[in-house]
Amino acid sequence: xxxxQWVVDGIALGAVYALVAVGLALVFGVMRLINFAHGELxxxxxxxxxxxxxxxxxASVTACVLVAVALALATERVAFRRLRGATVxxxxxxxxxxxxxxxxxxxxxxxxxxxxxxxxxxxxxxAVRGDVDLRWVTIVELVVGGALVAGVALLLNRTSIGLQMxxxxxxxxxxxxxxxxxxxxxxxxxxxxxxxxxxxxxLLTVQTPLVTPTFGLQITILALVxxxxxxxxxLPSATAGxxxxxxxxxxxxxxxxxxxxxxxxxxTFLLVIVVLLVRPAGLFAPLRASAVDRV
Amino acid sequence: MPEPALTVEGLEVRYGPVTVxxxxxFEVRRGEVVGLVGPNGAGKTTTLLAIMGDVPPSAGDVRLAxxxxxxxxxxxxxxxxxxLVPEGRHVFADxxxxxxxxLGLVGRRETDGVADDxxxxxxxFPVVHEFRARKxxxxxxxxxxxxxxxxxxxxxxxxxLLDEPSLGLAPTLVDTVFDALQxxxxxxxxxxxxxxxxxxxxxxxxxxxxxxxxxxxxxxxxAQADDTERLRAAYFGS
Numbered sequence: 001x002x003x004x005q006w007v008v009d010g011i012a013l014g015a016v017y018a019l020v021a022v023g024l025a026l027v028f029g030v031m032r033l034i035n036f037a038h039g040e041l042x043x044x045x046x047x048x049x050x051x052x053x054x055x056x057x058x059a060s061v062t063a064c065v066l067v068a069v070a071l072a073l074a075t076e077r078v079a080f081r082r083l084r085g086a087t088v089x090x091x092x093x094x095x096x097x098x099x100x101x102x103x104x105x106x107x108x109x110x111x112x113x114x115x116x117x118x119x120x121x122x123x124x125x126x127a128v129r130g131d132v133d134l135r136w137v138t139i140v141e142l143v144v145g146g147a148l149v150a151g152v153a154l155l156l157n158r159t160s161i162g163l164q165m166x167x168x169x170x171x172x173x174x175x176x177x178x179x180x181x182x183x184x185x186x187x188x189x190x191x192x193x194x195x196x197x198x199x200x201x202x203l204l205t206v207q208t209p210l211v212t213p214t215f216g217l218q219i220t221i222l223a224l225v226x227x228x229x230x231x232x233x234x235l236p237s238a239t240a241g242x243x244x245x246x247x248x249x250x251x252x253x254x255x256x257x258x259x260x261x262x263x264x265x266x267x268t269f270l271l272v273i274v275v276l277l278v279r280p281a282g283l284f285a286p287l288r289a290s291a292v293d294r295v
Numbered sequence: 296m297p298e299p300a301l302t303v304e305g306l307e308v309r310y311g312p313v314t315v316x317x318x319x320x321f322e323v324r325r326g327e328v329v330g331l332v333g334p335n336g337a338g339k340t341t342t343l344l345a346i347m348g349d350v351p352p353s354a355g356d357v358r359l360a361x362x363x364x365x366x367x368x369x370x371x372x373x374x375x376x377x378x379l380v381p382e383g384r385h386v387f388a389d390x391x392x393x394x395x396x397x398l399g400l401v402g403r404r405e406t407d408g409v410a411d412d413x414x415x416x417x418x419x420f421p422v423v424h425e426f427r428a429r430k431x432x433x434x435x436x437x438x439x440x441x442x443x444x445x446x447x448x449x450x451x452x453x454x455x456l457l458d459e460p461s462l463g464l465a466p467t468l469v470d471t472v473f474d475a476l477q478x479x480x481x482x483x484x485x486x487x488x489x490x491x492x493x494x495x496x497x498x499x500x501x502x503x504x505x506x507x508x509x510x511x512x513x514x515x516x517x518a519q520a521d522d523t524e525r526l527r528a529a530y531f532g533s
Contacts, residue, residue: 160401167387167398174385177347179373179402179450 005132006254012138014247015145019200020223021242022152023193025235029169030189033083034224034232036095037075040102041068041194042216045201047106050115050211060119065198072194076187084182099217106213114212117205124206137206144199149239152192156235161188169233222249222265225272231282240284245272297325299361300485301346301377301454306355308338308345308509315341317509318355323454328476328486330496330503330515334530337506339489340382343456346487347379348372359454373402378452382459382489384443388432392423392442395431399446408451415482416445419475437468444475454485461492473499493530494520505529 020038027035045068052060079098083091120137128134156162161184167175168185176182197216204219205211223242230241245268252267275283301323308316316338323329331339344350346357348369357364364372373379386395396416400409417424420441426434431442440460447455460476461469469492476499480486490496497503497520505513505526513529515522 160397163390163394163397164401166390166394170387170389171385173349174381174387175398176369177349177373177379177381177385178398178446179370180398181370182368 002131006251008132008134008138009254010247010250012141012145013250014243014245015141015149016200016203017219017223017226017246017249018149018239018243019145019196019203020219021227021230021238022149022235023196023200024220024224024227024242025232025238026152026165026189026196027193028227028232028238029235030165030172030186031080031084031091032088033080033091034088034095035080035193036092036220036224037098037102038193038197039216039218039220040075040099040106041072041197042201042204042219043102043106043211043213044068044071045198046117046205046211046215047110047115049117049119049201049205050110053117053119057119061202064201065195068198068201069191069194072190072197073187076190080190081183081186103213103217110211110213112213114210116209117211118209120202120206121209137203140206141203144203148196148199152196153235155192161185165189218265222246222268225269229272229275229282230284237282237284241282244283297327299323300325300327300359301487302356302358302361303342303346304356304358306342306345306357307353308341308350309353315509316345316352319506319509319511320355321504321511323485323487325485326480326483327502328480328488328500330500331487331489331506332491332493332496332503333506333512336508338509339506340458342506343379343458343487343489346372346456347377370402373450373452374404376404376453378402378447378450378455380440380443380447380455380457380460382462384436384439386431386434386439386442386446388430390431391427392429392431392434393427395442395446396423396427396449399449402450405451409449412449412451416448419448419478420445437464437471440464440468440472441475444472444479448479448484452484454487455479456487456489458489459491460488461490461495469495493526494523497526507532 024035024038027033045064048064048067049060052063075098079094083094123137123140124135126133127136127139156166164180164185168180172182222245226242226245227238230244231237248271249264249268253261253264256264299322304320306316306319319342331342333339341350345352348364348367359375359377364375422438423442423445431439434442444460460472464472488496488500497515498517503515504511507529513525
């Protein structure tokens with residue numbers, strides 16, 4: 001048992017989950033929408049990598065980002081913009097519908113057996129060997145995850161559009177009465193979510209190059225659980241929640257015997273249930289927040 | 296006589312089966328202060344929200360300097376030159392005072408003169424400058440009201456709508472708010488003032504309309520501000 005190895009793997013996977021959590025929390029913040037279809041942005045990005053695997057790497061990565069961002073903006077414009085003012089359950093059901101519809105599209109277009117996206121698989125090579133094995137992808141996950149979370153935080157705290165997003169998240173009506181353009185702020189949140197989904201797709205395909213129609217689904221569900229556990233209405237707590245679930249998943253994956261890894265999600269959810277029983281307001285939520293406020 | 300800055304014509308608003316405004320018409324000329332008073336539920340806040348495009352009217356029109364605002368959303372109306380200080384202030388509690396003020400700049404049309412306007416509102420409301428690094432939620436009610444007015448002013452509105460700016464304030468703070476309104480008026484800002492303190496509003500404004508059950512019942516001049524009998528009659532709908 002190498003605890004340090006577990007911790008390193010946990011931090012790296014936690015960083016990827018944190019990126020998914022940030023994407024979910026950004027959209028939730030400005031629209032009060034739990035975007036279950038976020039996973040399809042990741043899948044779309046991953047399929048783009050698979051389909052452009054023969055292109056130069058930079059072009060393939062650029063195409064991945066463009067497709068995920070375009071799909072994010074398209075879902076907002078076509079499906080979610082009409083949901084403003086709708087009940088939470090209507091909005092949630094619509095995001096399920098968009099997600100399942102897109103999964104059906106992937107299935108029809110690319111088949112159930114999957115496509116291989118081996119664009120950046122060279123990152124699987126070892127960077128450091130010793131007591132702790134460190135692959136390049138682990139370093140990239142740590143650096144990119146940390147930099148992007150910090151970048152989003154800076155953008156929210158230091159720019160005018162970030163300030164408008166925070167205001168719209170706190171009180172959308174009051175923000176609009178000050179001249180904040182709801183369409184622009186919401187579209188920007190989706191744009192960022194699409195970009196982050198593309199980055200997640202790139203990082204995930206390094207370790208799991210086989211892209212199937214449900215490629216982005218499981219990480220989104222788990223990150224969503226993390227976001228709710230952490231506290232969805234605040235970006236730092238949502239990010240920390242996503243990170244925690246990613247970390248726990250990696251550590252449990254290492255700790256469980258190989259033949260029991262199939263039960264990994266069950267163990268993760270068990271951990272989530274325990275956390276919510278002990279701290280129903282969320283692991284990282286301020287003490288005053290209630291569970292009802294968050295969900 | 297100055298030209299009309301804001302014209303409200305035959306405004307009718309319904310919330311489901313309930314008619315809240317019934318053909319309200321009035322005009323605020325450039326540089327004027329017009330008061331709007333009336334009992335709770337008379338439709339004062341609804342009038343302001345309908346002007347801002349936050350509540351869709353079922354009939355009637357709102358014009359800014361002669362141009363209809365029909366069909367525009369609140370963000371477009373702010374950019375057209377109407378600012379609102381909402382009831383209950385609605386400052387963003389988790390943002391700093393300075394950030395709240397910066398949000399006011401979002402609705403501004405001109406990019407020049409920002410520094411001058413900020414200096415002016417800092418002079419008008421020194422607490423806004425003094426507590427700029429604090430969270431707005433940590434301010435007292437009076438300080439939050441000053442921040443809400445300052446935030447609306449930095450957008451440099453042609454018409455400023457104020458919804459009960461003295462609500463819940465101690466008497467000395469009410470004086471502070473009305474002193475600031477006098478200063479804002481002297482800068483030539485056109486003001487539509489909704490107030491619970493009817494006498495105070497009537498004495499301050501060039502003209503004050505009394506709204507009852509969604510209809511304008513009476514118009515008072517400052518000289519009639521102490522005419523309690525007429526005011527009381529209008530408040531009870533007679």
